[in-house]
Amino acid sequence: MSVLTVVAAVLVFVCAAVWGTVGVLGVTGTLPGNRWFGVRSPETGKSEAAFVLANKVAGPGFIGAAVILVMGGVLTLGVDSGWSVLFALAALVVAVVTVGVVSGLGIRAAQALPDESGSGCDCCSGGDDHGATASACGDEKAGSPADDCGQSSCGSCALQGMCETDSAAGKR
Incomplete structure (x- = not known):
């Protein structure tokens, strides 16, 4: 050996x-x-x-x-x-x-565990700051839920059909 x-x-x-x-x-x-x-x-x-x-x-x-x-x-x-x-x-x-x-x-x-940060926003898989665009997290003070379109990578608004371009919206 x-x-x-x-x-x-x-x-x-x-x-x-x-x-x-x-x-x-x-x-x-x-x-x-x-x-x-x-x-x-x-x-x-x-x-x-x-x-x-x-x-x-x-x-x-x-x-x-x-x-x-x-x-x-x-x-x-x-x-x-x-x-x-x-x-x-x-x-x-x-x-x-x-x-x-x-x-x-x-x-x-x-x-898959819920976010323990207390922000109430568990729509993202990580990294995105929803402080400036709280609309994705359902903040009442925020404007339209589509305000964060193109600002966040979490895709919550895209999944809700709010991030459509004018051309995509017109094809319905």
């Missing part, structure tokens, strides 16, 4: 331990908010509830990635061949893709 084989196996076992631990803590809701582990994005950083939800959703995938890595490590050590390192490499690639996919699902779950 070569040194490269042992190093590759140890690497995948360490990654499996980390992702398995993150997965279990995520599923149980006990993963503390941090800068290094779990699903981290601007969406999950908005609140503790968003971080916990995203990691609960992604947790089973993290655990699955850990299982894949353990199997790859066992195959790497168990097969007596110069090519056995490929098992570790393949397991690492599949695990990284798995973690990426389930992290995306966790982020989508966090985006």
